[in-house]
Amino acid sequence: GCAEGYARDATEIQNIQIADGDVCRGLPIPIHMVFPRLFTCPTLETTNFKVEFEVNIVVLLQDDHLITENFPLKLCRM
Incomplete structure (x- = not known):
């Protein structure tokens, strides 16, 4: 951090819907x-x-x- 404090700004990059309805239990x-x-x-x-x-x-x-639930990501440029 710095002496002025922190600023946090969240931007939605991409949004996808994976399932809808009665999803089968135990199905990955x-x-x-x-x-x-x-x-x-x-x-x-x-x-x-x-x-x-x-x-x-x-x-x-x-x-x-x-x-x-939030999961951190580490993005690397290849």
Whole structure:
């Protein structure tokens, strides 16, 4: 961090819906996502600045109960 404090800004890069309806229990659902090259950069961290990414999984149940989980990502340019 720096003396001025922290600023955090989240931007949605991509949004996909993976399943809908009565999803079969115990069935693995693979998640594959290609990040658009023009809108993403590698993960970056310096003394006063960093760019980080995460995947947010949102599950909305039939009774409108919402479950969310965040997973950090490290993007590398190849």
